[in-house]
Amino acid sequence: MLELYDNALDVPEILRRWYGSEAQNNYGAFIPFVGTVRDEAGIEGLSFDIYEPILERWFASWQTRVKAQGALVKMAHAKGDVGIHESSYIAAVFSAKRRVALTLIDAFVEDFKASAPIWKYDLKQGERYYAKERSTPIEGSGLLGAVE
Amino acid sequence: MLELYDNALDVPEILRRWYGSEAQNNYGAFIPFVGTVRDEAGIEGLSFDIYEPILERWFASWQTRVKAQGALVKMAHAKGDVGIHESSYIAAVFSAKRRVALTLIDAFVEDFKASAPIWKYDLKQGERYYAKERSTPIEGSGLLGAVE
Amino acid sequence: MVRIEFLGPIAKESLEMEATSLQDVAEALSSDEEIKAWLQTCAVAVNDTLVSSLDTPLRSGDKISLLPPVCGG
Amino acid sequence: MVRIEFLGPIAKESLEMEATSLQDVAEALSSDEEIKAWLQTCAVAVNDTLVSSLDTPLRSGDKISLLPPVCGG
Numbered sequence: 001m002l003e004l005y006d007n008a009l010d011v012p013e014i015l016r017r018w019y020g021s022e023a024q025n026n027y028g029a030f031i032p033f034v035g036t037v038r039d040e041a042g043i044e045g046l047s048f049d050i051y052e053p054i055l056e057r058w059f060a061s062w063q064t065r066v067k068a069q070g071a072l073v074k075m076a077h078a079k080g081d082v083g084i085h086e087s088s089y090i091a092a093v094f095s096a097k098r099r100v101a102l103t104l105i106d107a108f109v110e111d112f113k114a115s116a117p118i119w120k121y122d123l124k125q126g127e128r129y130y131a132k133e134r135s136t137p138i139e140g141s142g143l144l145g146a147v148e
Numbered sequence: 149m150l151e152l153y154d155n156a157l158d159v160p161e162i163l164r165r166w167y168g169s170e171a172q173n174n175y176g177a178f179i180p181f182v183g184t185v186r187d188e189a190g191i192e193g194l195s196f197d198i199y200e201p202i203l204e205r206w207f208a209s210w211q212t213r214v215k216a217q218g219a220l221v222k223m224a225h226a227k228g229d230v231g232i233h234e235s236s237y238i239a240a241v242f243s244a245k246r247r248v249a250l251t252l253i254d255a256f257v258e259d260f261k262a263s264a265p266i267w268k269y270d271l272k273q274g275e276r277y278y279a280k281e282r283s284t285p286i287e288g289s290g291l292l293g294a295v296e
Numbered sequence: 297m298v299r300i301e302f303l304g305p306i307a308k309e310s311l312e313m314e315a316t317s318l319q320d321v322a323e324a325l326s327s328d329e330e331i332k333a334w335l336q337t338c339a340v341a342v343n344d345t346l347v348s349s350l351d352t353p354l355r356s357g358d359k360i361s362l363l364p365p366v367c368g369g
Numbered sequence: 370m371v372r373i374e375f376l377g378p379i380a381k382e383s384l385e386m387e388a389t390s391l392q393d394v395a396e397a398l399s400s401d402e403e404i405k406a407w408l409q410t411c412a413v414a415v416n417d418t419l420v421s422s423l424d425t426p427l428r429s430g431d432k433i434s435l436l437p438p439v440c441g442g
Contacts, residue, residue, distance in 0.1 A: 012164035019159050019182065024233055028186045031253070034167065034178040035442045038244065049377050051436065053417040077441065085172050089442040096186065098261075098369070102254045105179070109246060109442075118441030119377030130378035135438035138412035140421045144395040144435070145408035183369045197304050199363065201344040225368060237369040246442070257369075266368030267304030278305035283365035286339035288348045292322040292362070293335035 002059045003076040004050060008086035018074050018092055027072070027094040029101035033109050035089035037082050044123040045083040046131075051117040058116055066104055071095035073108055081123060115139065150207045151224040152198060156234035166222050166240055175220070175242040177249035181257050183237035185230050192271045193231040194279075199265040206264055214252055219243035221256055229271060263287065298358045300325070306334055306364055318342070319350045321360055339363040371431045373398070379407055379437055391415070392423045394433055412436040 003014070011034055019030060037046050059075060066073050071093055078088040091109055095101040114136050121128035151162070159182055167178060185194050207223060214221050219241055226236040239257055243249040262284050269276035298315045302308040308331060315321050318340065325331045340347055341361040342354065354360070371388050375381040381404060388394050391413065398404045413420055414434040415427065427433070 011167050012160070015163045015167075015180075016160035019163075023184070026186050026188075026233070028184055030182040030184065032163075032180055033246070033250075035246070036171070036176055036178065038174050038176045040174075048441070050441075051376050051434070054414060054419070054434070054436070057417065085174070098181070098183065098257060102181075102257060106250045106254065109250060112441055113246075114439075116439060116441040117376065117436055118439055119437065120440040120442075121378070131440050132378075132438065135440040137410045137438045138419070138436055140419060141412040141436075141438070142409045143413050143421065143423060144391065144398060144411065145405075146395070146423065196368070198368075199303050199361070202341055202346070202361070202363070205344065260368055262366075264366060264368040265303065265363050266366055267364065268367040268369075269305070279367050280305075280365065283367040285337045285365045286346070286363055288346060289339040289363075289365070290336045291340050291348065291350060292318065292325060292338065293332075294322070294350065 001074040002056060004052065005076060005078055007078055007080050008082045009076055009078055009088065009090060011087045011090065014076050014090055022072065022094050025094070026096070028096050029098045030092065030094050031101045031105045032090055032092040033105055034087055036087045037084050039084045041122070042124065043084070044125075045081055045086070046088060047081045047121040047123055047128050048077070048079055048088065049119040050077065050079050054117045062108060062111070066093065066108075069095065069100055069104070071100055071104055073104070075112075077118065149222040150204060152200065153224060153226055155226055155228050156230045157224055157226055157236065157238060159235045159238065162224050162238055170220065170242050173242070174244070176244050177246045178240065178242050179249045179253045180238055180240040181253055182235055184235045185232050187232045189270070190272065191232070192273075193229055193234070194236060195229045195269040195271055195276050196225070196227055196236065197267045198225065198227050202265045210256060210259070214241065214256075217243065217248055217252070219248055219252055221252070223260075225266065297356055298354050298360055301359060301361045302331075303361055304364050304366075306331075306362060315354050317350065317354055318347065318352045318360070321354070322350060334362065334364055337365050370429055371427050371433055374432060374434045375404075376434055377437050377439075379404075379435060388427050390423065390427055391420065391425045391433070394427070395423060407435065407437055410438050
């Protein structure tokens with residue numbers, strides 16, 4: 001369950017729907033992570049580019065990995081502009097036991113930050129500025145730079 | 149923000165309200181933990197007793213602790229009977245940064261399980277059976293048993 | 297007089313006794329076979345604050361609570 | 370011919386070239402000053418699978434994607 005939306009996420013609606021869809025499936029723990037755009041550094045908001053084919057593969061590999069532990073992941077992300085105090089990202093884990101859910105939401109969100117093919121831009125005076133300093137090279141980056 | 153309810157929690161309503169109440173407060177991360185009663189071991193549901201004075205003190209000390217990190221905790225718990233596939237417990241952390249929020253929700257939920265003065269009973273054929281084997285002595289227990 | 301309360305699953309009415317420290321309470325409760333079985337696993341609070349020493353002094357009107365093993369969530 | 374796509378913030382139109390391995394692509398892109406600055410920090414995918422070796426063979430019609438540093442959420 002990977003959902004991409006134009007602009008900000010409707011957090012209560014997504015949480016209501018995800019919770020409802022799994023309510024009868026005997027998961028004892030449900031942990032969503034909700035990311036919201038902060039008012040900082042004079043930005044008007046953030047903007048996002050997503051490369052969907054690789055994001056879908058990354059997400060599918062996580063779904064397989066957590067399924068082996070009897071768990072389930074869901075994720076929603078915004079494309080394009082998202083204003084200050086609006087939400088751009090929700091990830092969630094469902095599992096039978098709390099310990100598995102707490103460990104997986106941490107690992108999933110951290111790997112998302114390091115690996116998901118999504119690019120972030122600050123919005124200032126209507127212009128997009130790539131958030132280069134806050135961005136992380138995907139593991140294995142630099143391959144094409146190794147040639148002299 | 150500690151909320152106690154008779155019987156099952158209305159999860160979508162609580163999440164909607166908590167998210168909305170902090171939406172303008174510049175927290176970048178919101179992580180709820182939702183605990184749901186599993187269908188297992190032939191139970192009809194669970195039932196809970198809470199000793200509120202000590203629960204309130206425990207919660208207040210956590211609020212002070214997370215506030216020092218710029219974070220906020222909220223918690224809701226059921227009193228009395230909660231049926232299978234209904235929710236008995238929600239904890240949530242709000243913080244500026246994801247790393248703080250991920251670390252705190254884990255620590256809060258684990259300390260809750262170890263320390264919060266709440267007693268759980270299995271419901272079978274309308275009777276309550278103390279969940280002794282799944283319960284944890286609060287740190288420092290046994291003080292009065294040290295006397296010969 | 298202090299008041300002893302038994303919380304959660306301990307099926308026992310609260311009781312009152314003369315006591316000037318938790319040591320006195322421990323000795324009195326140890327003589328009750330039904331309660332004795334709980335003492336090894338119970339935490340103790342005086343006036344809703346958890347305590348860790350039998351030397352804790354008590355005053356008339358104090359409330360002592362016995363908290364058996366917990367399992368919220 | 371293979372097709373090279375530049376993702377996210379790299380302001381560059383995709384281009385096509387003859388190449389039988391990523392080594393060929395690396396050499397060609399290194400001669401473009403604008404692109405060269407990105408090569409040290411970009412991951413590379415062939416047909417939407419991330420790859421880790423310059424020896425990766427390429428076939429006509431393959432799609433090579435350059436992924437600069439990411440920051441979702």
